[in-house]
Amino acid sequence: MTEAAPPRERFAPRGRIDKRRAILDAAFAVFARHGYEQAGVREVAAEAGVAKPTMYNHFADKEDLFRHTVEATADAVQTDCLAVVDDLRAPGEDLTAAMEDIAYRLLVLCCDERSTALRRLTHAQVVHFPDLVEAVHRRTSIRIAESLADRLARLCLSGRLRPCEPAQAAEQFLALLTAPMEARSHLGSRKVTAAETHKIAAAAVDTFLRAYRPDPHDVDRK
Numbered sequence: 001m002t003e004a005a006p007p008r009e010r011f012a013p014r015g016r017i018d019k020r021r022a023i024l025d026a027a028f029a030v031f032a033r034h035g036y037e038q039a040g041v042r043e044v045a046a047e048a049g050v051a052k053p054t055m056y057n058h059f060a061d062k063e064d065l066f067r068h069t070v071e072a073t074a075d076a077v078q079t080d081c082l083a084v085v086d087d088l089r090a091p092g093e094d095l096t097a098a099m100e101d102i103a104y105r106l107l108v109l110c111c112d113e114r115s116t117a118l119r120r121l122t123h124a125q126v127v128h129f130p131d132l133v134e135a136v137h138r139r140t141s142i143r144i145a146e147s148l149a150d151r152l153a154r155l156c157l158s159g160r161l162r163p164c165e166p167a168q169a170a171e172q173f174l175a176l177l178t179a180p181m182e183a184r185s186h187l188g189s190r191k192v193t194a195a196e197t198h199k200i201a202a203a204a205v206d207t208f209l210r211a212y213r214p215d216p217h218d219v220d221r222k
Contacts, residue, residue, distance in 0.1 A: 019048075019050060019054070019058070020058050022048045022049065022050070023044065023045075023048045023050060023054075023055060023058055023059075023065075024068060024069050024072045024073075025048070026044050026045075026047035026048035026049075027039075027044045027047075027048075027065055027066070027069040028069050028070075028072075028073050028114075028117070029047060030043050030044045030047055031066060031069060031121055032113075032117035032120075032121065035121070035124060036066055036121065036124070036125050036128075039062075041055055041062055041065065044065070066125075066129070067129070067132065070118065070121060070122060070129075070132050070135070070136060071132075071135055071136075071139070073114065073118050074118060074135065074136045074139040074140055075139055076114075077109065077110075077114065077115055077118065077139075077140050078139045078140055078143050078144065080109050081106060081109050081110070081140070081144045082143070082144065082147050084102055084105045084106055084109065085102065085106070085144060085147045085148050085151060086147070086151075087101075087102055088102055088148070088151035088152075088155075089151060089154070091155075091160075095155075095160055095209070096205060096206075096209060099205045099208070099209070100198075100201050100202050100205045103173075103177055103200075103201035103202075103204055103205055104197060104198055104201040106144075106177060107177055107181055107197050107200060107201055108197065110177075110178070110181075111181055111185060111188070111192065111197075115140075116188045118136065119136075119188065120188070122136045141174075144174070145167070145170045145171055145174060146167075146170075148170040148173065148174065149166040149167045149169070149170035150166070152164070152166045152169050152170055152173075152212075153166035159214060160214070161212045161213065161214065162212055162213065162214045162215065164212060169208075169212060172208065172211075173204065173208050176203075176204035176207055176208055177200065177201065177204045180200045180203070180204070181197070181200055184196055184200065
């Protein structure tokens with residue numbers, strides 16, 4: 001008996017997926033440039049290189065397009081940040097250097113044009129799309145903190161950090177990064193140089209490890 005082919009609707013054609021991705025990328029660029037109110041579906045279609053009716057094959061209306069665009073961008077930020085945090089799985093012998101590298105790369109990702117535009121878009125539309133702020137926060141800040149907490153827990157178990165509450169330690173480490181960066185960048189309105197970013201990262205790691213390194217006296221007594 002010939003095996004029945006899987007239902008076709010389970011699989012989205014490659015071209016349709018690529019076209020949807022192109023629309024979302026174009027939409028983010030247009031929304032970031034003009035804001036939600038001033039952005040037009042016609043301009044998004046032109047930027048994506050598709051006909052305007054094609055837009056409505058993928059999204060019900062401008063609001064639907066905006067929601068999917070913001071969520072897709074937040075997912076992309078999450079993916080990139082989690083890849084950085086995952087490097088803490090095997091930090092090597094120099095924990096300070098490894099954490100400084102991860103801290104610097106997280107700062108770069110969280111303060112680049114994409115992340116800055118994402119924050120501005122969601123905060124500007126908090127009245128009309130209050131749920132989107134929570135959706136972005138859940139996909140970025142919360143998910144990154146959870147992943148970082150998992151890595152810090154592993155470092156605690158291996159004895160490279162003192163016993164602690166990993167979720168709290170992750171929250172504190174991220175605060176040591178974001179608070180100075182927000183102050184230096186004037187909440188994203190000023191470009192922070194690479195040298196400044198490295199200093200913020202190094203200071204955050206130094207403060208964190210002063211609090212969370214194992215007490216050498218405790219180690220000696222074991």
